[in-house]
Amino acid sequence: MGVNLKEILIRKPISIDDLQHKIIIVDGYNMLYQFLTTIRGRDGAPFTDHHGNVTSHLIGLFSRTTNFMTRGIKLVFCFDGKVPDLKHKELQRRAELKAEAKKLYEEALEKEDVDQMHKYAGRTAKLTTPMVDQAKELLTGLGIPWVQAPSEGEAQAAYMVKKGDGWAVVSQDFDSLLYGAPRVIQNLSIEGKRKIPGKLAFTTIEPQLIELKENLVHLGLTQEQLIDLAVLVGTDYAPAGVKGIGPKKGLAIVKEFKEAEKIFEGRKLEDDVDWKEVVKVFHTMPVTDDYEIKWNKVDKESIIKLLVDTHDFGAERVEKTLANLAPPKQRGLGDF
Secondary structure: OOOOOOHOOOEEEEEEHHOOOEEEEHHHHHHHHHHHHOOEEEOOOOOEEEOOEEOOOHHHHHHHHHHHHEEEEEEEEEOOOOOOOOOOOOOOEEEEHHHHHHHOOOHHHOOOOHHHHHHHHHHHOOOOOOHHHHHHHHHHOOOOEEEEEOOOHHHHHHHHHHHHHHEEEOOOOOOOHHHHHHEEEOOOOOOOEOOOOOOOOEEEEEEEEEEEHHHHHHHOHHHHHHHHHHHOOEOOOOOOOEEOOOOHHHHHHHHHHHHHHHHHHOOOOOOOHHHHHHHHHHOOOOOOOOOOOOOOOOOHHHHHHHHHHOOOOHHHHHHHHHHOOOOOOOOOOOHH
């Protein structure tokens, strides 16, 4: 879910070319979920290999990362570790929504309603441990470093950017801002034209940059107050927030009362969680310095084994893509 601050934040267009030679830290789970929900057949079903194993995440990961690599972007991925205790209720809520979506998808399937099938199919997406392991294997083959976070991947990504090990966090969620990420890039992995559901029309999705400092000044908030606002609106650790409070109303409350004790006085979180516990999560989320950012040579053999031999990718297409990643040969005097 993440925190919904979309309507009050300044987001500016940014092109992929603007990111050339920059190190960007990717929220791995977030990106893989995007691939699982968007890379599907017309009926909404995910792509699979001959064993029935879902491959949508690998299709997206291979296509996008190699594209970024050819355009000079240096990627580092962060993956989630242990789920925070307060997040289990949110995960249960998501599971219930997926079950309901699956039911609606099956009803649409019976009616052969393709638009409805596609609408609900993506909502049933589930990222499994084997899928994450496959993604890590592919990244390793591509020579792209990845970091195993102790807990939330977006917190680890934010920490790395704050340290100066990266220029921005890539995530569709806004939570990295709450962990202090100076910059967050959205829509990077889904940029391009997308069909509008139920219509014979397309919309263009462009990458957008959110700068923390600029937004704090724009909103008139401190970093602490931004967290307070998020808790009012609803986070993964207390999804419902305070009843009846959205981003704009929450912003007005935070700016009026300023201090957390006064902001939450007489206001109870719907999930029956102490607001202090939720705020504490953002300040105590574990991160690690146990990582090495190093880009290695592409291991063509391991990638072909994973994608072609195991998951039925087209050999010609994979080899062509990998050939585009090969560094240009040095030219000798005899070439002139």
